Structures are given as C-alpha cells and as structure tokens.
Amino acid sequence: MQKPFIHLSDLDRTGTWIKYRNGLCDSCMATCCTMPVEVKLGDLVRMGLVDVFEVEHIPAKDIAKRLTKAKIVTQFNFKQSIFTLARRANGDCTYLDAGTRRCTIYDKRPNTCRNHPRIGPRPDFCAYRTK
Numbered sequence: 001m002q003k004p005f006i007h008l009s010d011l012d013r014t015g016t017w018i019k020y021r022n023g024l025c026d027s028c029m030a031t032c033c034t035m036p037v038e039v040k041l042g043d044l045v046r047m048g049l050v051d052v053f054e055v056e057h058i059p060a061k062d063i064a065k066r067l068t069k070a071k072i073v074t075q076f077n078f079k080q081s082i083f084t085l086a087r088r089a090n091g092d093c094t095y096l097d098a099g100t101r102r103c104t105i106y107d108k109r110p111n112t113c114r115n116h117p118r119i120g121p122r123p124d125f126c127a128y129r130t131k
Contacts, residue, residue: 009127011035017125020117024128030101031127032116034091038082043110085110 010016011031018024041060044050049072054063064076064083072094075084087093095105103109117126 008129011127014122014125014127016127017122018128020124020126024126027130028101028126029129030096030103031129032113032120033093033096033101033103034087035121035127036087037085037093037110037112038077039085039110039112040082043112044083047105047108047110 007018008016009018009031011034039047041050041055041063044063044067045052045055049067050063060081061076061078064073067073067083068076071086073083074086076082077084085094092098093103095103095109097104103113117124
C-alpha cells in the first residue's frame, strides 16, 4: 500500500515551499490564507465592505478608521492607500471557512489572493500543506 504524500511547508521559510501547479489547492490546508492580505479600495468595493459613494466622497483614512473600528482591517498605509485585512486569533483569514479550508468569498476575493502564487514572497511557489 502506497503512503499518501505529506508535505508541511513552513510559511516563514520560503525555501520549504513547493512549485505551484494546477490542482495543488485541492489537497492543501490553505496555508496561504494565513498570510497577511493587503487590499486596495477596489478590493473592498468588490468584497462589499465599501461602496462606490464612499470611495468617491470620503477620504481613505476615514474609511480606514471605520473598517478598523469594525475589526475588518488592522492597518492602513496612508502613503499607498493599502489596507491590511484582519485575521482570526489563529492567523486564518476572516473569510476562510474553518471546516472546509476554502474561501467563503472566492468570487469576490481581493487581487492579492487572485494573484497568489504568481506574485508574492516567492513567485510561483506556495506554502503547501496537505490536509
């Protein structure tokens, strides 16, 4: 009987990451969904957290204050207008289903997530961990 393939990448050691290939996510524990996610206003609109009126009429720093108070974001970079999404106490993304380990807003996910792993700490590699 063949043993199942088990791989435990260390999120903080990109040298342990494996080359990404299609289908890899099907057996992964969504390790990438424990990394900080930086988003822009367009992402927040797509996610339904900010509306177009706010973007057009309210300064980004005021939007950041509202989202921080609501515990949706943890940081705001004023120079680049980049928000960092909040995570759960265990490090998981707020939008990651704890049982299925799948994104609950996949069709609305931020560009950071859409572009991973093509763009990221180690392009074309991911912190794959088997289920």
